[in-house]
Amino acid sequence: MKKTLLTFVTMCLGLTSQAQSAGSFPVFSQEMRNIASNNTSIKAAHARCLAQSSAGRVGVGLPDPEVEVAYLWGSPETVPGRKNITVSQSLDWCVLLGRQRRLANAALSSAEADYRMTFRDVMGSADETLVSMVYYNRLCKELTQRASHAREVMQMYEKMYERGETSLVELNKVRLNASVSEAELRRAQSERQSQSRQLALLNGGTPIEFADTLYPVSCSNLPPYADMEAALAGSAYMQQAKAAQAMSEAELRLAKADALPQLSVSFEGEYIKSNNYSGVGVGLSLPLWGNNRRRVKAARATAAAAKMEAHDTTLRLSSSLLQLYDEARSLGETAVSLERDMSAASNERLLRTSLQQGQISLLDYLLELSFYYTARTAQLEAERDAQLALSRLRAMFY
Secondary structure (H helix, E strand, C coil): CCCHHEEEEEEECCCCHHCCCCCCCCCCCCHHHHHHCHHHHHHHHHHHHHHHHHHHCCCCCCCCEEEEEEEEEEEEEEEEEEEEEEEEECCHHHHHHHHHHHHHHHHHHHHHHHHHHHHHHHHHHHHHHHHHHHHHHHHHHHHHHHHEEEEEEEHHHHHHHHHCCHHHHHHHHHHHHHHHHHHHHHHHHHHHHHHHHHHHHCCCCCCCCCCCCCCCCCCCCCCCCCHHHHHHCCCHHHHHHHHHHHHHHHHHHHHHHHHCCCCCCCEEEEEEEEEEECCCCCCCCCCCCCHHHHHHHHHHHHHHHHHHHHHHHHHHHHHHHHHHHHHHHHHHHHHHHHHHHHCCCCCCHHHHHHHCCCCHHHHHHHHHHHHHHHHHHHHHHHHHHHHHHHHHHHCCCC
């Protein structure tokens, strides 16, 4: 179990070794380690897994032997009393053939698979939350600069108004622009605070100071699809499906062993005055009514269904992987294209200089600036959407 937990914590640093072989696919390493260690859902799932491991070992041994002692008084008085002693032991074929132990091992694998799914869910949620935190850190930084510029323009127009160089209508425009900029910043800060609380919840209630404005990997840096598809066999989904199939097969073998005639051996003694009798006995159940056959039939149907479900899981995972991979690649290309276009067409500083020199009107300045800010926000959102797609792709391998 310790080895399994170590493997899980290692997986929170990226994809499995097969997927990493063709290129790096990093995540927020330190934060993910902290969450993997502190998250209460993971701790509860770990405790439940240990409890199920202990419970699975119940019944792997033979049932306890039975001892019966009886004293029978004779009647009439001339008949001597009699003592009977019986020691019996039931022989469970499920235990003798190792079927019960195999079922216990399968139950343990199923418990570990459930734990792995809990781990995957938490790590996937943490990954997306951290991506959102980077986005809001970037957005708040951007909106802080916008609000600062809006205040500077407002102060410039207030001085111009005092000198009689502009009208109150123009001054009100820049005041409203500054007010809107401040409102957008406060809303983004509120959203960032909400994400920060979610991050603290994932970290077991302990806040995480997270001020990063860089994503861990470029939108266009994707490992080869073939390597990711090969790594899919080790994902939490497949482990759970395989564990369910192994569990149903173990239950089928157990049902078959349980359908055998039940055997018991015993030592019996009968002691009468001057006459003692002792010997061994053998008992055998007679499966006349078909209950065991029906149990085997039901177990066989369950095993067949589990095998079909495992195959279905494989197909669905392959389809989901391809869909997420294409989505991440497409969104990544969009984000890179927008970043390139924005870098080549940045007019913010030029617009401000033109306004200060009186080359454009205030209305033109605000309209052009609004257009630029809308495009810049779209770029940030495109990068976030691409990174969230990468996050969902990574989450398949936690």
